Amino acid sequence: MITKAQAKYIQSLSDKKFRTEMRCFVAEGPKIINEFLEEKSVEPIAVYATEEWGGSPANADLTPVLITKRELENISFLSTPNQVLGVFKLPVPDPSYDFWGKLTLVLDGIQDPGNLGTIIRIADWFGIKAIVASKDSADAYNPKVVQSTMGSLARVQIFSEDLVAFLHNHRPIPILAAALDGISLAKIGRVKEGFLVIGNESKGISTEILELATQKLTIPKIGKAESLNAGVAAGILVSAITIPKG
Amino acid sequence: MITKAQAKYIQSLSDKKFRTEMRCFVAEGPKIINEFLEEKSVEPIAVYATEEWGGSPANADLTPVLITKRELENISFLSTPNQVLGVFKLPVPDPSYDFWGKLTLVLDGIQDPGNLGTIIRIADWFGIKAIVASKDSADAYNPKVVQSTMGSLARVQIFSEDLVAFLHNHRPIPILAAALDGISLAKIGRVKEGFLVIGNESKGISTEILELATQKLTIPKIGKAESLNAGVAAGILVSAITIPKG
Numbered sequence: 033m034i035t036k037a038q039a040k041y042i043q044s045l046s047d048k049k050f051r052t053e054m055r056c057f058v059a060e061g062p063k064i065i066n067e068f069l070e071e072k073s074v075e076p077i078a079v080y081a082t083e084e085w086g087g088s089p090a091n092a093d094l095t096p097v098l099i100t101k102r103e104l105e106n107i108s109f110l111s112t113p114n115q116v117l118g119v120f121k122l123p124v125p126d127p128s129y130d131f132w133g134k135l136t137l138v139l140d141g142i143q144d145p146g147n148l149g150t151i152i153r154i155a156d157w158f159g160i161k162a163i164v165a166s167k168d169s170a171d172a173y174n175p176k177v178v179q180s181t182m183g184s185l186a187r188v189q190i191f192s193e194d195l196v197a198f199l200h201n202h203r204p205i206p207i208l209a210a211a212l213d214g215i216s217l218a219k220i221g222r223v224k225e226g227f228l229v230i231g232n233e234s235k236g237i238s239t240e241i242l243e244l245a246t247q248k249l250t251i252p253k254i255g256k257a258e259s260l261n262a263g264v265a266a267g268i269l270v271s272a273i274t275i276p277k278g
Numbered sequence: 279m280i281t282k283a284q285a286k287y288i289q290s291l292s293d294k295k296f297r298t299e300m301r302c303f304v305a306e307g308p309k310i311i312n313e314f315l316e317e318k319s320v321e322p323i324a325v326y327a328t329e330e331w332g333g334s335p336a337n338a339d340l341t342p343v344l345i346t347k348r349e350l351e352n353i354s355f356l357s358t359p360n361q362v363l364g365v366f367k368l369p370v371p372d373p374s375y376d377f378w379g380k381l382t383l384v385l386d387g388i389q390d391p392g393n394l395g396t397i398i399r400i401a402d403w404f405g406i407k408a409i410v411a412s413k414d415s416a417d418a419y420n421p422k423v424v425q426s427t428m429g430s431l432a433r434v435q436i437f438s439e440d441l442v443a444f445l446h447n448h449r450p451i452p453i454l455a456a457a458l459d460g461i462s463l464a465k466i467g468r469v470k471e472g473f474l475v476i477g478n479e480s481k482g483i484s485t486e487i488l489e490l491a492t493q494k495l496t497i498p499k500i501g502k503a504e505s506l507n508a509g510v511a512a513g514i515l516v517s518a519i520t521i522p523k524g
Binding site for chain 1: 392396399400401403404405406410428429430433439462463464497498499500501502503504505506507509511512513514515518520521522523
């Protein structure tokens with residue numbers, strides 16, 4: 033059973049303003065919910081599930097609020113609701129996280145929630161533990177982003193920062209920027225420490241960030257397409273600088 | 279001015295059955311329309327535009343049907359209609375296209391129109407001229423795919439084939455398959471001739487196609503994500519086997 037007040041509260045979490053105010057966000061479906069409960073990096077506040085849901089193998093103590101399919105449809109953000117919806121505490125990125133000696137992704141105005149989710153999965157695949165996003169990037173706890181990360185959000189810390197100030201404060205960590213006039217990614221070896229900056233879908237990286245770059249990197253164009261999708265570009269660049277060669 | 283019959287006809291083109299029957303498809307927005315008119319590989323049947331549209335620099339002879347914004351909203355498939363909508367002849371892939379000596383992408387059941395569009399852009403960026411898609415892949419002329427290719431659809435031929443028969447008929451062209459148990463893409467050099475097979479978003483490549491593979495290729499996983507987006511995986515693999523090294 034879910035009360036009207038609970039349903040209204042969950043619905044309000046589609047809005048970034050409310051997520052920030054309430055310090056929580058929504059995730060849905062057995063796969064993502066289980067990954068979150070397993071990783072323990074995000075703390076569940078309440079889990080609403082239909083009888084279909086088998087519970088979480090990682091967290092047997094957790095007792096979900098039993099609801100009907102109809103109730104789930106009412107609170108779900110998905111077009112096809114899937115057994116379970118959880119409200120979790122918004123993770124606070126570790127203020128003492130050490131960017132030295134590590135590779136970090138920096139997002140300069142990534143707007144599309146699907147692209148942001150894809151990039152979080154890329155980070156998780158290649159073992160990148162932190163993403164620093166500009167204040168005008170899409171919000172990582174937007175329900176669309178949460179769903180498209182497929183659980184990777186539990187393993188990657190997301191910092192929201194003023195990029196210019198942030199990059200200044202972390203000098204001299206190398207800053208690699210994806211740009212059309214850089215050197216070919218085939219000429220770069222593995223990068224174990226640095227910030228890799230990915231730009232906005234249509235405008236690319238802003239001039240002031242490009243000026244801070246210590247190395248511009250290019251994905252050589254062999255054919256004629258005007259651009260690559262931002263998530264694809266991020267994947268190609270990250271793979272080129274993280275996969276052990278030969 | 280647009281008639282009710284024209285509007286109904288355009289609307290029907292959201293449906294693959296009608297596109298196949300009528301042998302035409304829809305593209306929208308000045309950027310894509312101009313790329314199509316420039317490349318001349320797709321033949322316009324009719325172009326409907328509001329007064330805002332400046333016409334096509336590549337095709338000054340083309341006289342659009344002038345319509346109002348309201349009329350454009352009625353026929354458009356976009357949530358934000360953009361000046362111009364064109365109906366084009368469905369391209370027929372060249373039956374004598376020569377797959378020997380070239381790299382070709384093979385899609386085994388790519389379902390998501392956004393992923394398909396992204397993969398067509400990747401092909402165009404890396405100079406791949408043809409994609410062979412299984413019969414159960416998304417249709418490349420679905421309006422969502424057309425829009426997400428950003429014009430690249432005009433430069434990449436799309437073949438729809440029974441993959442097993444097709445690959446048999448093109449032996450001994452090498453068949454590279456993206457799989458979890460293959461060799462690292464870092465161990466492969468440039469591939470100038472071959473079929474690179476990308477699998478379905480959740481099921482991967484079907485067993486019968488995997489059995490035909492002459493080489494299994496893997497994107498090494500350094501972190502913990504369960505999977506990468508299909509478009510991102512395609513981008514990483516294509517970049518690794520096409521970009522000149524060093």
